[in-house]
Amino acid sequence: MDAQMGSCRHAIAEVRLTPVLVCDPPLLNVQGVHQPYTPRLVVEVVTEDGVTGVGETYGDTKYLELARPYAPLLVGHDIADLNGLFTLMDAIGVDESRVDDSVGVGGLRGVQTADKLRLSVVSAFEVACLDALGRTLGVPVHTLLGGKVRDSVEYSAYLFYRWAEHPGGTGEKDDWGAALDPDGIVAQARRFVREHGFTSFKLKGGVFPPEREIAAVRALADAFPGHPLRLDPNGGWTPGTSLRVAAELAGVLEYLEDPAPGTRAMAEVSAGTDVPLATNMCVTTFPEIREAFATDAVQVVLADHHYWGGLRRTQELAAVCRTFGVGLSMHSNTHLGISLAAMTHVAATVPNLDYACDSHYPWQSEDVIVGRHVFRDGRLPVCDAPGLGVELDRDALDRLHRRWLADDGSMRDRDDAAAMRRAPGRSQWSAPALPRW
Structure with a gap:
């Protein structure tokens, strides 16, 4: 791995994954209501030159279970090799119990598959690599x-x-x-x-x-x-x-x-x-x-x-x-x-x-x-600063991550139906089969 990193000027030296819980208002939809907090995952890739790029995606458990074994595979990977991100993800297995092929699950996004889970994880790493590459080259994404x-x-x-x-x-x-x-x-x-x-x-x-x-x-x-x-x-x-x-x-x-x-x-x-x-x-x-x-x-x-x-x-x-x-x-x-x-x-x-x-x-x-x-x-x-043009607020990131750590697990997976059941008179609520009307 050291030899690979040495031959690649902009290799990834470190990957950081930070799941967070972000406060969310009580917004209603066909499945129920948003929970008080919603999970997101912040991804950072740090190059051997010390440049950090950031990305973001869903933070539910099923995405974390893919991101965690995937992240170490990127050490030594060139941030410009974006196609290679998909090849590396092919090696990561998906727990089929996490896949729900019913319409309307997973944030109301339609039928869910293992490949869709993989793509949602790769998306954050691709953005982080583009951010790092833009910062390295001094150009916007x-x-x-x-x-x-x-x-x-x-x-x-x-x-x-x-x-x-x-x-x-x-x-x-x-x-x-x-x-x-x-x-x-x-x-x-x-x-x-x-x-x-x-x-x-x-x-x-x-x-x-x-x-x-x-x-x-x-x-x-x-x-x-x-x-x-x-x-x-x-x-x-x-x-x-x-x-x-x-x-x-x-x-x-x-x-x-x-x-x-x-x-x-x-x-x-x-x-x-x-x-x-x-x-x-x-x-x-x-x-x-x-x-x-x-x-x-x-x-x-x-x-x-x-x-x-x-x-x-x-x-x-x-x-x-x-x-x-x-x-x-x-x-x-x-x-x-x-x-x-x-x-x-x-x-x-x-x-x-x-x-x-x-x-x-x-x-x-x-x-x-x-x-x-x-x-x-x-x-x-449209920001013309290098990369995405955003900077992480480390204190805010740490605070929202500590909220995730302190959670008993009830908010780490989005579940609008479960949130609805907490409302008075709605204890028997379940996400309705679609179509509803």
């Missing part, structure tokens, strides 16, 4: 990806039905209050506009019967005439219900995201409406593209570099979408500033970014970077 085509990236306000606080008063408090009806959703949107300047809005649906969510979208349309609106029930509806909602909101929605579970159901909906359908559930890997595009099941794909295996594969996805005339946006799950920086860099390089990107970031009150990203007029500037 977007330059390593071919250069930016825009100086800022547009993001959309991500609206949620939510409670005022977590059951039992657990978790961190905030001043957002409850949003359980159209007036609450409109008030939430107005605050997003006031604080961040967003000009488009996405509502997380699947929480209430469709009629109530139609009313919320119509209230948004009245409050923000001409602004793009989206609705995402995470596969919570049958094709029949999806078509009824699409008819009700024709001319109102920019697109309807994952109304029905799975490609076949989406194709049935698509055949019966002119409202564009988007997905981050039935198209999350390259093998899933063929059926979805051939059947015209989706007209917009929401990329997520955590799903696809990193930033370069996100660019590959964008090229495929461009080839087939399918629109492109970007998906978000609860994430920190490292992931938002990576997302912004790759979004800056994609010519066919047709829609504003999603981001949970305004909901997150904690971070592991020095300073917070600031949205202006609903956009983030």
Whole structure:
């Protein structure tokens, strides 16, 4: 190994894995409610030259169980050998008991496979290597990806039905209050506009019967005439219900995201409406593209570099979408500033970014970077500093890691259904089989 490192100028000398728990508001979705804390994994690669690059991904146990044996394999690996990251991951076995092939698990991301778990882990290491390489060469990550085509990236306000606080008063408090009806959703949107300047809005649906969510979208349309609106029930509806909602909101929605579970159901909906359908559930890997595009099941794909295996594969996805005339946006799950920086860099390089990107970031009150990203007029500037352009806040990272260490294990795996069962009168709650309505 020493000989290998000696022959490689930018070899990795050390890898650090730091799981953290980040406070999360009581945001509702089809499965339940967000837990008071959500797990994330921060990855650092340190080169023999002393340069450190950072990445981030899911921190649930099943991802940690892959990242821990994978990390030592990278010692001696050249940070520029990004293809080799996938080859090294091929040697890591997956505990099949950790894989759930039901639709809607794992953060509402659709069918789960061992390969998808591997890609989500590799994504963090690829970003960390790109960050280290950019710092080494003195160029931003977007330059390593071919250069930016825009100086800022547009993001959309991500609206949620939510409670005022977590059951039992657990978790961190905030001043957002409850949003359980159209007036609450409109008030939430107005605050997003006031604080961040967003000009488009996405509502997380699947929480209430469709009629109530139609009313919320119509209230948004009245409050923000001409602004793009989206609705995402995470596969919570049958094709029949999806078509009824699409008819009700024709001319109102920019697109309807994952109304029905799975490609076949989406194709049935698509055949019966002119409202564009988007997905981050039935198209999350390259093998899933063929059926979805051939059947015209989706007209917009929401990329997520955590799903696809990193930033370069996100660019590959964008090229495929461009080839087939399918629109492109970007998906978000609860994430920190490292992931938002990576997302912004790759979004800056994609010519066919047709829609504003999603981001949970305004909901997150904690971070592991020095300073917070600031949205202006609903956009983030593309950083031209070397690498990702972010610096770790060591004190914050240590504090959130100590929270993870102190946890009894109940928060180390995201489980929205378990969080819902803690609410009064919901002790028998279980994540509903999809479709729900």
